[in-house]
Amino acid sequence: MTQRYIDNPYPDFTEGDQTSFLNGEEYIKRLIATYVGSTLDPRLRRHDERGNLYVGSAGIAYMFWKLATSPRTRDICPQALTHASDFIQAAKEKAEQFKKKPGERFSFVNGNAGIYAVAAVISQACGDPQELAQDLANFKQGLSASKAKLHTPSGCDEVLEGRAGYLAGCYWLNDVLAGKIITDEEIVSICHLIVASGREASQSTRGPMPLMYTTHGTQYLGASHGLAGIMHMLLDSPWFRKTAIPISATMVSDIKGSIDFIVGLQTEEGNYPCSLEDVRYGINKGLHQWCHGAPGLVYMLAKAYLVFHEDKYLKALRRCADLVWKKGILYKGPGLCHGVSGNGYVFLLLYRLTKEPKQLYRAHKFMLMLSNPMFYNVHKSPDHPQSLFEGWAGAICFLIDLLEPDRAAFPFMDVFHD
DSSP: OOOOBOOOOSOOOOTTOOTTTTTOHHHHHHHHHHHHHHHHOGGGOOOOSSOOTTTSHHHHHHHHHHHHHOTTTTTTOTTHHHHHHHHHHHHHHHHGGGTTOHHHHHOOSSSHHHHHHHHHHHHHHTTOHHHHHHHHHHHHHHHHHHTSOSOOTTOSOSTTTSHHHHHHHHHHHHHHSSSOSSOHHHHHHHHHHHHHHHHHHHHHHTOSSSOOOOBTTBOBOSSSSSHHHHHHHHHTSGGGSTTOOOOOHHHHHHHHHHHHHHHTTOOTTSOOOSBHHHHHHTOOOOOOSSSSSHHHHHHHHHHHHHHHOOHHHHHHHHHHHHHHHHHOOBTTOSSSSSSHHHHHHHHHHHHHHHOOHHHHHHHHHHHHHHTOHHHHTTSOOOSSTTSTTTSHHHHHHHHHHHHSGGGOOOTTOOOOOO
């Protein structure tokens, strides 16, 4: 197998080594300014057919909104909110042609739901209540659409395009905007559908765990297409909040049993298989990225630890982080899905969970790698180098969160809801 990562050139953290990474604010801000320039460079622009969060203009709009609303970075780019408005308007124009497709209405990362969610927070930031109301109305079209069918040929429960992704958007809007934009009852109704879908798939295939899901014909296990992302969003639901909506013991058992099955698949080095098919046939693809492998599993593990208070989840998360430290500097670029910034978020998550200086140190080293000639000269330019999930917009989000590590969260994957 061809090595997919660059050997980490940095020594790991040692006690007393805090000053070397706690004074890097000005350097991080200079990097942000540089990457903002790359994001706006028309020479790097690729055709944006869809406008979505993943590689389209909505993802870039999200980054500029984050830049404009963070007190640590808003002065870096005084026109950030204007840029956010311009990019989201372009995305909304593209979204019009897809409105009639039910799946697009609740597809978050790859579809219309994500575009209108980001549009809503930008409309609020711009002080435009009428546009905000229209954006939310468009987002809420996903509520009925997500319940229309139990299954589609490609699968309809995953984070990237399915119900779990729509839930991520609901949680994010409820966190960012005032009041309950989406009610607990609406959220729980979608969760019931997700559980029913998982049970049906498991029973029909006599699967090894209570809940199973298929996307594009494959039983994926990771964060974007698979079981881990879906379980994370169920754990984020009102079923498991402080003021919880009642949930049956059987349903808790099915969710926890499915999580525990995945936890048991962790390899000696700390990684996870991409799919159940890989488990059955003993395939090791060696993927260490958010979409497939340990860097995406950490969010489910962290949420399970916060909900169930069992040390095995934190232990598994630490093993993931150690793997990412060794093999997480990927050739694929700076982005979130399969790049250095997405893997750097693993350490920011663990820092918020444990407050260990070691985790913040590791995150800073991944930041340094973004501008290290060793990486810069060999990484493969992504297909969409300005985008959120593949390119520099995602790297900017990581850098903004590095300045505020106590509030850091991988976009739309926060585990620390109230």
